[in-house]
Every structure is written in structure tokens, then in C-alpha cells.
Amino acid sequence: MPNGRHIIYDYLRTTKRFPHMWCPGCGLGTFLGAFLRAVDKSGYTKDQIVLISGIGCSGRISTYADFNTLHTTHGRALTFATGIKLTKPGLKVIVIMGDGDATAIGGNHFIHAARRNLDITAIVINNSVYGMTGGQVSPETPLDVRTTTSPYGNVESPFDICKLAEAAGAAFVARSTVYHVKLMERLIGRAIDRKGFDVLEIISQCPVQYGRRVGLKSPVEMLQWQKDHAVTQEKARGMSEEDLKDKIRIGALVDNEAPTYQEKLDAMKQSFKGVE
Amino acid sequence: MATTGKSKTKETSPSKTVKVYKGWCKRCGICVAFCPRQALETDKDGYPSLKDPRGCDGCGWCELMCPDFAIVVEDAKS
Secondary structure, three states: OOOOOOHHHHHEOOOOOOOOOOOOOOHHHHHHHHHHHHHHHHOOOHHHEEEEEOOOHHHHHHHHEOOEEEEOOOOOHHHHHHHHHHHOOOOEEEEEEEHHHHHHHOHHHHHHHHHHOOOEEEEEEEOOOEOOOOOEOOOOOOOOOOEOOEOOOOOOOOOOHHHHHHHHOOOEEEEEEOOOHHHHHHHHHHHHHOOOOEEEEEEOOOOOOOHHHOOOOOHHHHHHHHHHHEEEHHHHHOOOHHHHOOOEEEEEEEEOOOOOHHHHHHHHHHHOOOOO | OHHHOOOOOOOOOOOEEEEEOOOOOOOOOHHHHHOOOOOEEEOOOOOEEEOOHHHOOOOOHHHHHOOOOOEEEEEOOO
């Protein structure tokens, strides 16, 4: 283990076979670092946080991070989170999913958790592909991209996770890329601090299963792509629809105050008091 | 944004040092490619190392970006 005053080493389970299993240049490591720093700043103790992940490369985060953790079945991370939040409302529940987890097999859970406005922070790490299983097409793979299961090009349009979450009723929706690491850290901190269902989409890079299929041969080229294609909300306001076509909007996209599921349930219980 | 800072290299005293933990480094090259001061270089084995301690202003960008938690930017004295 490296020596130093590096804050994140306090939050890593270094007995879990480090260096970690992610490929060289994978965005998950950078995300995990930003996440741990944001949690450290938020003031929550390790025991107050429940970290839940699904299946895939992102699922491994719950193994490496030293909180109360749950490594659940594919796509069901949000259902486990719902159960925990309703039985132990005092815990801070954070769900980390991949794009396959959140929008494919768990798509239904994702929109319904947003609709209920549960007090859960949901982070979707979007690398546009199923990385761990060999580079199959995911609901986030852009059109015409060749993957192992779309050898002649993808014919299905990808979801816009942020628009999906907004339409389903999420209270806070934000997006960042891995390249914008400081913005990512700030947005994670903001999502952890507020109540309601918070969705954070992280555009990540998968150099091995995605990058080399779209002509981005190294993690450096993939990060350069993120740098070139991301526009902040302030910048996007001054740009035309045509210019924004192949751009990624980053920053906080939706920020609404709405009563959470728990609050509505408590209000209902209160209204029954005194009724025979 | 750390990379949109001043591009000209400022001569600063080597108050910071960049420690690379080779046991965890996977040689992805991100730190060397995106260092705002171009203060890092790749050694003959592909690991990053500090070119000139005076070129580094200790911004910590490499530490934040490293996907393998293998870089620590510290005060030179410690």
C-alpha cells in the first residue's frame, strides 16, 4: 500500500487484492477516488453509509470500499436499496450501477425508484458497453457502433439517462465525465448532501472493450474525447442545437425540492392517528 | 479545471514531491499525458516519474486522475 496522507486509503479495503481488477486506464478507479473524497467531505461516518452495487465491473466497487456494502444481483441494486432505506431510514443509502445495470435489466427499477422519490443517491457509471462480459451492446451504446453483439453496427438508439431520470421524477439529476474529476467530486458531494432521489450519470471510459472499437486506442485518447465533447450548462446556453448535437452536457441538470417517499408515508401515518 | 490554468511553466521551488507506487501502477499513461505543467515523463519501464521537481507546482491533478491510487503528491519535507 502506498505511504502517504492520501485520504482515500482510509476508505479502501486494501486486503481485497490490490492493485484492483480494473483494466489499465479504466474510469472506475478515478471515479472511486472522487467518490471516497466526496464521502469524506460529507461528514458521514463509514457506519452511516450503505453502498450497494449490482453486477459488472462497477459492482466491484462495493468490495473495495469500506462501508456497509451489498453486492447484489444484476439490475436489482435499487430494489435492495429500497428495502434498506424503508427499514433503516437513518442510513445514507448510495447505489452504484453500470449502464447495463441501471438501464437494461434494472431499467424498470430505475424509473420506479425515481417516480417514488426515495431518499437514495443513485450513481450510474456509463461506459457505453458491457465491459466485463466481453463488449456486448448496451442500451447506452451509440448508433452504428460495432460491438461483439452488433458486428454490423448498432441499430438501437441509446437512452439519455438524465432525460429518462428527469421524466421519471428524480429530484436531482446531474452528469459529469471522468475527465472532469473535480466537478464529479463536487456533484457526488451535492447528491449525498441533499434528500430525495438523486441521479448522477458519470460518462466513463472502457479502453479495452469500447475505446478500441470506436478508434480511440488508449485511455488518454478516450479522456481527450471526453474533454473535447463535454460542455458545461453555462456554455450550452449560448450554443445552438446544431452545435450541441454531439456534445455532452455536464453539471447539475435538474434540482427540485419534492417530498420524499418516506415523508409522504410518515404524513399518511400521522393522518391516521386518532382514527378508530 | 486544472488543465485550463496558465500554460507557461513557472519556476517554483521543489516544495512538492510526486510519489509513484509501482506495485499499483498499471502504466496507463494518463498522468503523463494530462499533467498541466508537463512535469511528468515515462521512464524506461513505462512508469511515470518527475522530470524536474521545479516543473511541478503540486496541483495534485495526477493524484486525482490516477485510476489506480498509485500517485501521491506530498510536501517535499515529509
